[in-house]
Amino acid sequence: MALDDLYKEVILDHYKNPRNKRELPGAELTCSRNNPLCGDEITVHAHLEKDAIAGVAFEGQGCSISQASASMMTEAIAGKAVEDAKALTADFRGMMAGEVEPDEDEFGELVALKGVVKYPIRVKCAVLAWDVLQEALDGAGQAAGSAPH
Amino acid sequence: MAGVIEQKPAPLDVARIRADFPILGREFGGKPLIYLDSAATSQKPRQVIGALNDFYEKHNSNVHRGIYELAVEATELYEGARAKLAAFIGAPDPATIVFNRGTTESVNLVAHAWGRKFLKEGDEILITEMEHHSNIVPWQLAASDTGALLRYIPITDDGLLDLSQLETLLTERTRILAVTGMSNVLGTLNPVGELADAAHAVGALILVDGAQLVPHHGVDVADLDCDFLTVSGHKMLGPTASGGLYARRELLEEMGPFLGGGEMISEVFPDRATWNEVPFKFEAGTMNIAQEVGLGAAIDYLEALGMDAVREHEEEITQYAIECLTEAGAEVFGPKDAQIRGGAVSFAYKTVHPHDLAEVLNAEGISVRAGHHCAQILMRRLNVPATTRASFYVYNTKDEVDALVAAMARAEDVFG
Numbered sequence: 332m333a334l335d336d337l338y339k340e341v342i343l344d345h346y347k348n349p350r351n352k353r354e355l356p357g358a359e360l361t362c363s364r365n366n367p368l369c370g371d372e373i374t375v376h377a378h379l380e381k382d383a384i385a386g387v388a389f390e391g392q393g394c395s396i397s398q399a400s401a402s403m404m405t406e407a408i409a410g411k412a413v414e415d416a417k418a419l420t421a422d423f424r425g426m427m428a429g430e431v432e433p434d435e436d437e438f439g440e441l442v443a444l445k446g447v448v449k450y451p452i453r454v455k456c457a458v459l460a461w462d463v464l465q466e467a468l469d470g471a472g473q474a475a476g477s478a479p480h
Numbered sequence: 481m482a483g484v485i486e487q488k489p490a491p492l493d494v495a496r497i498r499a500d501f502p503i504l505g506r507e508f509g510g511k512p513l514i515y516l517d518s519a520a521t522s523q524k525p526r527q528v529i530g531a532l533n534d535f536y537e538k539h540n541s542n543v544h545r546g547i548y549e550l551a552v553e554a555t556e557l558y559e560g561a562r563a564k565l566a567a568f569i570g571a572p573d574p575a576t577i578v579f580n581r582g583t584t585e586s587v588n589l590v591a592h593a594w595g596r597k598f599l600k601e602g603d604e605i606l607i608t609e610m611e612h613h614s615n616i617v618p619w620q621l622a623a624s625d626t627g628a629l630l631r632y633i634p635i636t637d638d639g640l641l642d643l644s645q646l647e648t649l650l651t652e653r654t655r656i657l658a659v660t661g662m663s664n665v666l667g668t669l670n671p672v673g674e675l676a677d678a679a680h681a682v683g684a685l686i687l688v689d690g691a692q693l694v695p696h697h698g699v700d701v702a703d704l705d706c707d708f709l710t711v712s713g714h715k716m717l718g719p720t721a722s723g724g725l726y727a728r729r730e731l732l733e734e735m736g737p738f739l740g741g742g743e744m745i746s747e748v749f750p751d752r753a754t755w756n757e758v759p760f761k762f763e764a765g766t767m768n769i770a771q772e773v774g775l776g777a778a779i780d781y782l783e784a785l786g787m788d789a790v791r792e793h794e795e796e797i798t799q800y801a802i803e804c805l806t807e808a809g810a811e812v813f814g815p816k817d818a819q820i821r822g823g824a825v826s827f828a829y830k831t832v833h834p835h836d837l838a839e840v841l842n843a844e845g846i847s848v849r850a851g852h853h854c855a856q857i858l859m860r861r862l863n864v865p866a867t868t869r870a871s872f873y874v875y876n877t878k879d880e881v882d883a884l885v886a887a888m889a890r891a892e893d894v895f896g
Contacts, residue, residue: 334894
């Protein structure tokens with residue numbers, strides 16, 4: 332398998348220059364999770380205003396896929412309505428399960444992560460930040476449901 | 481451990497050995513497989529694969545109970561494998577070998593059948609910071625059930641056991657010391673003979689996790705004076721789910737049973753049962769018959785090579801790997817002197833995350849392990865979330881170490 336499918340330029344860019352990787356003072360939602368398989372750790376902070384994600388940031392450490400996915404996620408959901416962010420999360424999971432063909436308009440740069448599907452063991456790395464996001468948003472009480480795993 | 485080697489054994493004929501391992505002919509993405517993950521599981525020579533086939537094609541039957549000729553053959557092969565394993569580790573009597581799936585099952589067996597029967601509140605179980613989860617979690621469960629306290633021998637920054645405080649850790653309260661013979665992460669060879677003496681001096685038992693030690697180093701349980709030794713057959717050229725537990729016979733006699741079922745009983749009444757003699761008391765249900773027969777073939781193979789020669793080969797390749805990796809800018813964990821360690825070599829490579837490094841190596845046909853290696857307590861002690869590990873066995877060459885180091889440079893191109 333060609334490594335370029337996995338480590339696309341945009342992914343490496345987010346890994347080397349992560350966006351929104353910081354604390355978020357005033358964030359009312361903070362969730363953390365790790366992937367014990369590889370030691371990836373992600374914390375997502377979010378601040379909501381009127382059912383929309385007014386601010387989002389992440390902290391963590393781990394492999395390039397986990398960290399780039401978190402970075403890209405913060406850019407993709409910033410400013411979105413909570414319901415839309417949840418829908419994107421579901422679609423992103425669907426893409427990683429090979430079930431959803433990504434819509435370029437909806438996904439933007441996230442399409443680059445589609446190559447991870449061919450590396451099943453790394454899918455967990457790519458999905459980790461999104462799992463944390465979902466847990467944070469569910470915890471906000473809008474859609475009480477249990478987190479996966 | 482083994483006596484002083486007067487004279488170096490003849491070196492292994494690695495080209496000839498490699499020809500015995502069909503899987504080493506595989507290619508990935510047009511590149512030949514370079515298998516550097518034998519600490520996770522070893523590859524199998526055709527002699528072992530042949531023994532499995534031969535068993536199923538000619539001798540398959542359940543063991544012990546059958547009157548017919550086929551069952552007698554199967555029983556002889558199964559019991560023959562037990563005698564081979566006993567001889568391989570210097571056990572005085574085949575009845576001191578309990579067959580099972582390997583180290584995890586063996587530690588669980590001891591933690592249940594010995595631990596639940598004999599441990600009580602105020603007792604202490606002593607393990608070390610470099611243990612594999614299989615020699616930690618069963619003891620946590622036993623401690624939780626019995627009220628015993630679980631304590632840890634720390635390690636030094638060099639990856640050796642820190643025995644400077646041993647007297648305060650190993651006391652008359654200690655009932656068992658459970659320690660790995662060789663770390664699956666650091667490669668460290670622990671002084672199990674000395675530790676056995678120290679444990680016995682305070683009236684404690686010693687269990688040696690032999691998962692990494694037995695495949696790579698000649699072992700003599702009588703010489704080491706250990707009470708329990710675990711063996712993972714799949715790490716020593718044998719089939720998966722082969723291996724077992726050595727235990728002193730009187731311990732096996734006084735321990736309770738582990739799993740209940742057929743074969744482990746002597747007589748069954750409506751409200752109770754009595755137990756079969758050892759080791760069958762611990763072998764409930766239909767066992768991993770073919771796998772243990774295959775392990776017998778693996779032992780034949782290793783004995784033909786000679787464990788001194790196996791050790792010599794690994795010492796050489798391990799020292800070479802440590803030097804090459806260090807020169808390439810990697811930080812190798814654990815002892816740097818191959819004389820006091822085995823061929824499981826964990827390292828950090830610059831800023832490249834282990835999973836990313838393993839992915840780039842995979843694209844070059846190189847199989848290494850990246851992660852916590854089932855040793856999260858040790859990872860925290862080393863202050864790393866994960867490491868990359870290359871591990872070596874009888875079929876590995878220095879050329880493969882060179883290929884590893886060359887491929888690592890490519891990872892730095894991508895991530896540096």
